Amino acid sequence: GESVGLHLPTLSVQEGDNSIINCAYSNSASDYFIWYKQESGKGPQFIIDIRSNMDKRQGQRVTVLLNKTVKHLSLQIAATQPGDSAVYFCAENSDTGNQFYFGTGTSLTVIP
Amino acid sequence: DSGVTQTPKHLITATGQRVTLRCSPRSGDLSVYWYQQSLDQGLQFLIQYYNGEERAKGNILERFSAQQFPDLHSELNLSSLELGDSALYFCASSARPAPSTDTQYFGPGTRLTVL
Numbered sequence: 001g002e003s004v005g006l007h008l009p010t011l012s013v014q015e016g017d018n019s020i021i022n023c024a025y026s027n028s029a030s031d032y033f034i035w036y037k038q039e040s041g042k043g044p045q046f047i048i049d050i051r052s053n054m055d056k057r058q059g060q061r062v063t064v065l066l067n068k069t070v071k072h073l074s075l076q077i078a079a080t081q082p083g084d085s086a087v088y089f090c091a092e093n094s095d096t097g098n099q100f101y102f103g104t105g106t107s108l109t110v111i112p
Numbered sequence: 113d114s115g116v117t118q119t120p121k122h123l124i125t126a127t128g129q130r131v132t133l134r135c136s137p138r139s140g141d142l143s144v145y146w147y148q149q150s151l152d153q154g155l156q157f158l159i160q161y162y163n164g165e166e167r168a169k170g171n172i173l174e175r176f177s178a179q180q181f182p183d184l185h186s187e188l189n190l191s192s193l194e195l196g197d198s199a200l201y202f203c204a205s206s207a208r209p210a211p212s213t214d215t216q217y218f219g220p221g222t223r224l225t226v227l
């Protein structure tokens with residue numbers, strides 16, 4: 001079955017630095033990807049999404065990059081803030097898929 | 113606040129027992145999804161409902177069942193509970209059912225502890 005995995009389970013960055021969280025996916029048919037942020041004690045919160053016809057999408061302080069050739073997804077957070085400390089999940093689906101598949105998550109810690 | 117509500121927030125019970133988790137989707141959303149999140153595990157999809165009907169099943173055990181009611185709220189029933197069922201259970205909702213790429217909005221979760 002499909003699998004979505006994260007390269008780094010933990011990441012620590014200095015406040016103000018940029019963060020990069022990576023994700024690999026295995027289903028080449030996946031054409032829609034989402035990044036979620038999960039703070040302690042809360043449910044996953046939508047951050048940004050990207051479709052396979054794009055290779056980059058920007059939001060507020062966040063950028064998602066998609067490399068379909070190597071089936072890799074990354075989330076870049078600019079000027080990381082203490083409030084960015086959380087677990088970040090990538091999820092993938094396709095227009096024919098009946099479910100999203102989630103990675104195990106990367107724990108981001110921002111050091112003041 | 114995603115607009116998805118779940119109750120209870122915490123649940124502690126014993127092995128062999130049965131519990132019911134409740135979810136109310138965002139206003140206007142017809143699809144409800146249930147997920148299980150164990151320690152060190154990603155979100156595992158359990159089951160999906162759309163407008164009262166089951167649409168997709170994931171890694172849901174036979175001891176687990178769910179339903180969606182006419183008012184669109186959903187309940188997840190877990191029976192013959194085992195220690196390994198201890199986890200966070202999330203409900204999510206979206207406007208359209210999978211297969212679609214509508215964003216799923218998650219509730220705050222129910223933390224189930226089986227002793």
